[in-house]
Amino acid sequence: MELLTSELYDAHPDHVFVAEPVFRDFGGRRCFHGAVETVRAYEDDSLIRQILNEPGNGRVLVIDGSGSMRCALLGAAAAETAAGNGWAGIVVFGAVRESRKLSILPIGVKALCTNPRRPILRSESLRSVPLHLAGISFKPGEWLYADEDGVLVSWDQLHGEPAKAPKKRRKKA
16 A cells, blocks of 8 residues: 555644655655664665565665765665565665666665765664654654655554545535
8 A cells, every 4th residue: 555655744744754855766666664674874784784684574774874975885686685575665865776776676765876886894883773864863663654755754653544624614694
């Protein structure tokens, strides 16, 4: 079931936080959602690969690469592994590579840009930490919703159609 960010925002304006529009779509799925898992990984993909090798159970991995565009934090092999392990999507505050291959994989991928350079392995990454990027916070266990219009986060899972506007009362003549 596709949950569109604009409809979710209209239905739950007091329950969602909207990320600044800095992310571009790279994955084969443009609309995705799931519980958030986080990793802070500056120019290092070792922990990212480890996490994506685990069962995703429909979650979304949010990667804080500090906005670095010097190297990619995600490539097609890791994204393909993630899709096979049941991850719904990956949001990278940094760069990805192999964008042509990413575009045909059955997983949502959003990132700032592309860069063909591989990451440096440092083993300094942190998992399941609160992140602040694109103007909002991302915490493990919150819910992320993404589509072509953007990314929004809610502290709990959202359901259903947009709230209907109240009927206007007619004035008595």
